[in-house]
Amino acid sequence: MxxxxxxxxxxxxxxxxxxxxxxxxxxxxxxxxxxxxxxxxxxxxxxxxxxxxxxxxxxxxxxxxxxxxxYFTGRAPLEAAASGIQLGPYDFAVRCNLVTIENQTMVDFTADHISSEEAAELLSAAGEALLGDSGGRFEFVPGVSYRNLLIYRGDENTQPPFSADTRSTAPHDLTDLSVADDFPRGPGSDLLVALMNGSADVFADHPVNRARVQAGKRPATNVWLWGLGGAPxxxxxxxxxxxxxxxxxxxxxxxxxxxxxxxxxxxxxxxxxxxxxxxxxxxxxxxxxxxxxxxxxxxxxxxxxxxxxxxxxxxxxxxxxxxxxxxxxxxxxxxxxxxxxxxxxxxxxxxxxxxxxxxxxxxxxxxxxxxxxxxxxxxxxxxxxxxxxxxxxxxxxxxxxxxx
Missing domain, CATH: 3.40.720.10 (Alkaline Phosphatase, subunit A)
Known part of the structure; x- marks a missing residue:
């Protein structure tokens, strides 16, 4: 059959x-x-x-x-499995879009379908600038084009900052809409929001974005973090x-x-x-x-x-x-x-x-x-x-x- x-x-x-x-x-x-x-x-x-x-x-x-x-724990853990990333009982995966936001409006949730190579370069810069104080617990993992991940590694001696009550909004559901009221909420959301805002500063004058603008493409203004969860x-x-x-x-x-x-x-x-x-x-x-x-x-x-x-x-x-x-x-x-x-x-x-x-x-x-x-x-x-x-x-x- x-x-x-x-x-x-x-x-x-x-x-x-x-x-x-x-x-x-x-x-x-x-x-x-x-x-x-x-x-x-x-x-x-x-x-x-x-x-x-x-x-x-x-x-x-x-x-x-x-x-x-x-069986559902979050979108990001499913995508982590695609990359062969093993999540332990205290780990979380977070979906990380590269997006274009202008005047607090989600202009493009794909950052103009940014290339994987460009995305990896931007995430490397964001990791160096923003994750140095995390004790190695956070890591940006490049994926395909605008679709990437943020991985949190916990252990039995540390209370994870996130939970099933941490809420987030998919960026593709915000197309052409204001993002002002749709940043993450709940446990650990302050960490996610800080990374989202911090990435805007890192990306603002990055060579990748300068080249994209010069080529008539939209820049990746920041990361958008959503869809987090633990291992299913x-x-x-x-x-x-x-x-x-x-x-x-x-x-x-x-x-x-x-x-x-x-x-x-x-x-x-x-x-x-x-x-x-x-x-x-x-x-x-x-x-x-x-x-x-x-x-x-x-x-x-x-x-x-x-x-x-x-x-x-x-x-x-x-x-x-x-x-x-x-x-x-x-x-x-x-x-x-x-x-x-x-x-x-x-x-x-x-x-x-x-x-x-x-x-x-x-x-x-x-x-x-x-x-x-x-x-x-x-x-x-x-x-x-x-x-x-x-x-x-x-x-x-x-x-x-x-x-x-």
């Missing part, structure tokens, strides 16, 4: 006036996704419980069958469902979730986590992986990035590329593997209008062995809402998708 899961991140949206009252998914030409809907079943799943942030960290845990009430304790996917999976993604969050559930990762050359990702290369890698794994999961960040930029045209194009170069070859390849199932579903909605993740149901389509067609013929928010299948707890979807 073979399984494929395709996650077009953030593809669920609302009807847009610019698209004649259609959602981007309705406006896009996605014949293979529509065929999966026609061959099988569509429905809705809620991967973002109201008492959690409407973020990819919660949504993807739910989507893969893990109840966040039991999760059973493997194989323990839970009896299936060995593999992850294909360009995003550290999904790499980390894969590591924690016991999935290896396939790194695809040209996969960027942005709109310019190599869709075809991801599709080819996924087809090849079916030879070696029970389940292949392909995550594509591009639709989410288009929404964060408020660009429905780019979102439509990303969906069409996903359908043509990832879903279509996977669907065809599965036919040659005997019994199989395929699932297409985003993690959470991301609205082009607000440029934010949001709570709410997302449409899903699944087809394959043992799945009886339900009469729907298209894959979109409207057809999913009209169907009978509904998962009010998104983490229960895997129990229906995986045959045990």
């Amino acid at each position: 073979k399984y494929a899961i395709v996650i077009p991140d953030g593809c669920a949206d609302e009807p847009l006036e610019a698209l004649g009252g259609k959602t981007p998914l309705q406006a896009a030409s996605v014949p293979t996704m529509d065929q999966i809907a026609a061959d099988g079943q569509v429905g809705l799943a809620d991967n973002t419980p109201a008492h959690f942030p409407a973020g990819s960290e919660i949504a993807n845990l739910c989507l893969l069958g893990y109840d966040p009430n039991r 304790d999760m059973p493997s996917f194989q323990e839970r469902f009896g299936v060995q999976g593999v992850m294909i993604t360009a995003v550290d969050l999904l790499r980390g979730i894969a590591a924690l559930v016991g999935w290896p990762r396939i790194e695809v050359e040209g996969a960027t986590g942005y709109l310019d990702t190599d869709y075809a290369a991801k599709g080819k890698a996924a087809v090849a992986a079916l030879q070696d794994y029970d389940l292949v999961c392909v995550h594509i960040e591009a639709p989410d990035e288009a929404s964060h930029e408020g660009r429905p045209d780019a979102k439509i194009e990303a969906l069409q590329q996903i359908d043509q170069h990832i879903v279509a070859p996977l669907k065809e390849a599965l036919q040659g593997h005997g019994d199989h199932r395929i699932l297409v579903t985003p993690d959470h909605p991301t609205f082009c209008r607000t440029k934010k993740h949001t709570h709410g149901m997302v449409p899903l389509a699944m087809a394959g062995t043992g799945i009886t067609p339900d009469g729907q013929t298209t894959y979109d928010e409207l057809s999913a809402a009209a169907a009978d299948r509904r998962f009010d707890h998104g983490w229960e979807l895997m129990d229906s998708f995986i045959i045990r």
